[in-house]
Amino acid sequence: MKLCEECHKAQATVFLKLAVNNKVTEAHLCQACAARKGMGLETGAFNISDIVGNMSGYFKDFLPSERKTLCCRSCGLKYSEFKETGRLACAGCYSSFEPQLTELMARIHGASQHTGRVYSGGAALKRSPAPAARRREELRAAIREAVAKEDFECAARLRDALKGLDKSHG
Amino acid sequence: MADVIKSFRPCVAWANAGGAWPDMIFSTRVRFARNIEGFNFPGHAEPRQLEEVRRLAFAAVRGSGLFPRGHYFKLEALDQVERRFLVERHHVSHALATSALPTGAAVSNDEDLSVMINEEDHLRLQCLRSGFAIDEAFGSALKLDEALGRALPLAYGVKFGFLTACPTNVGTGMRVSCLAHLPALSRLGRMPQVLESLSHLGVTARGIYGEGTYVLGDFYQISNATCLGRSEEEFCRNMDTVIRNLIRQEITAREELLAGPMRIRTEDSVFRALGLLKYARSLSYEEFMQNVSLARMGAAMGLGIEVDFSAFNQITLLMQPAHIQAAAGRPLAPEARDVFRADYLRKNLG
Numbered sequence: 401m402k403l404c405e406e407c408h409k410a411q412a413t414v415f416l417k418l419a420v421n422n423k424v425t426e427a428h429l430c431q432a433c434a435a436r437k438g439m440g441l442e443t444g445a446f447n448i449s450d451i452v453g454n455m456s457g458y459f460k461d462f463l464p465s466e467r468k469t470l471c472c473r474s475c476g477l478k479y480s481e482f483k484e485t486g487r488l489a490c491a492g493c494y495s496s497f498e499p500q501l502t503e504l505m506a507r508i509h510g511a512s513q514h515t516g517r518v519y520s521g522g523a524a525l526k527r528s529p530a531p532a533a534r535r536r537e538e539l540r541a542a543i544r545e546a547v548a549k550e551d552f553e554c555a556a557r558l559r560d561a562l563k564g565l566d567k568s569h570g
Numbered sequence: 571m572a573d574v575i576k577s578f579r580p581c582v583a584w585a586n587a588g589g590a591w592p593d594m595i596f597s598t599r600v601r602f603a604r605n606i607e608g609f610n611f612p613g614h615a616e617p618r619q620l621e622e623v624r625r626l627a628f629a630a631v632r633g634s635g636l637f638p639r640g641h642y643f644k645l646e647a648l649d650q651v652e653r654r655f656l657v658e659r660h661h662v663s664h665a666l667a668t669s670a671l672p673t674g675a676a677v678s679n680d681e682d683l684s685v686m687i688n689e690e691d692h693l694r695l696q697c698l699r700s701g702f703a704i705d706e707a708f709g710s711a712l713k714l715d716e717a718l719g720r721a722l723p724l725a726y727g728v729k730f731g732f733l734t735a736c737p738t739n740v741g742t743g744m745r746v747s748c749l750a751h752l753p754a755l756s757r758l759g760r761m762p763q764v765l766e767s768l769s770h771l772g773v774t775a776r777g778i779y780g781e782g783t784y785v786l787g788d789f790y791q792i793s794n795a796t797c798l799g800r801s802e803e804e805f806c807r808n809m810d811t812v813i814r815n816l817i818r819q820e821i822t823a824r825e826e827l828l829a830g831p832m833r834i835r836t837e838d839s840v841f842r843a844l845g846l847l848k849y850a851r852s853l854s855y856e857e858f859m860q861n862v863s864l865a866r867m868g869a870a871m872g873l874g875i876e877v878d879f880s881a882f883n884q885i886t887l888l889m890q891p892a893h894i895q896a897a898a899g900r901p902l903a904p905e906a907r908d909v910f911r912a913d914y915l916r917k918n919l920g
Contacts, residue, residue, distance in 0.1 A: 491605065514732075516801045524723060
């Protein structure tokens with residue numbers, strides 16, 4: 401009888417094979433521990449961080465360090481937050497963090513220039529004034545927050561974004 | 571649960587064992603990750619913005635003319651079994667099925683095209699084909715991508731290409747993947763080396779339902795690891811080469827399993843597995859997958875198994891937990907499901 405690798409008490413009845421980072425990993429668990437970890441076969445999915453630790457560390461190691469104040473000019477996402485989660489918040493993040501992302505792309509894709517299909521744009525959206533108004537309010541709130549934290553550089557960028565929005569939506 | 575599931579056919583074309591090498595490549599998928607310009611990516615957008623994205627996406631899909639009599643779902647309106655059913659059909663990911671955001675899915679009537687809305691990106695559109703069919707899947711997915719790209723302004727930049735929430739998807743935003751059945755390589759204990767060699771070829775292997783899912787019944791989802799710096803066609807060609815190589819390795823492994831003293835051991839395992847599928851009184855999904863993997867291999871090897879090869883594919887689809895509950899017409903506890911699964915197999919394979 402093989403014991404559960406988690407509690408070392410009950411009999412291991414759930415045998416899982418996972419392919420993570422091109423390696424097959426096996427886990428032998430009892431029903432209770434498998435369910436507790438959300439790893440029941442009924443869901444067909446496992447929580448990857450349970451198995452291989454926090455995957456966002458992957459980005460942390462590859463992304464260059466930056467001053468704490470760096471944030472996205474369009475949405476205000478902090479570079480430090482991106483580094484933590486590995487996820488960007490809007491299309492504008494790509495231009496705001498371009499030098500850092502260029503370095504990251506070279507590491508993960510072995511290239512930093514798109515050479516695939518060229519996209520020439522689709523139909524413009526008829527945006528109702530409501531989203532623009534909401535966006536303005538979000539930006540104003542982000543500016544207030546940045547000022548409160550004395551992050552004036554970020555506040556200035558957000559103010560520019562707000563001006564840009566005012567111009568495009570009148 | 572009945573309404574959504576009843577609207578789907580019991581069998582799907584992409585699991586009909588057509589295309590090239592259907593005994594080793596269950597299906598081929600090409601997907602594109604896209605975002606709509608002017609909206610934050612789903613993880614950082616307000617629910618109201620995401621509802622607007624969903625409305626725009628559904629309208630663009632309808633307008634494409636590629637989804638006649640298609641299915642459109644708001645996932646929050648579906649129950650657990652229905653969501654799980656869509657995951658099992660490979661139309662939505664586990665992440666979308668469990669998301670708390672306003673999400674959606676559109677599925678074409680013959681189930682070869684689908685679009686996930688507000689998963690990690692606003693749009694994840696895909697084409698699924700039976701067997702090894704990279705060119706066909708790519709051609710159809712591209713047509714859908716172009717139609718949606720005309721209807722909606724997509725987030726795109728000259729330097730990084732199509733912009734996505736995760737930098738690993740940026741560029742072409744394209745993943746080509748093949749669901750490969752590799753029982754002989756697994757049986758001979760060669761999968762660790764195979765997976766290791768794949769990582770040097772810009773290719774990655776995952777479990778049966780994609781990222782973060784289990785390897786069940788020796789099925790591996792093989793896909794390109796990078797999407798930037800090469801054209802879509804080059805990525806397709808690379809995958810084509812890798813998969814052909816993998817097929818050759820699996821063929822060699824199957825030949826080894828049938829040579830000399832190995833043959834009787836292989837036949838014994840295959841027929842024991844078939845016996846279990848035919849006569850068991852209770853069968854968990856995991857146990858089913860282990861055994862159907864061997865029986866499927868036996869059928870492919872021509873060992874005199876009377877079950878039609880494509881029947882194994884359809885059974886593999888139908889024996890999944892939500893499909894079992896769909897067949898029963900009511901939610902079932904895991905133990906009841908295992909009994910139902912064994913009953914179904916006894917009636918249909920016996």
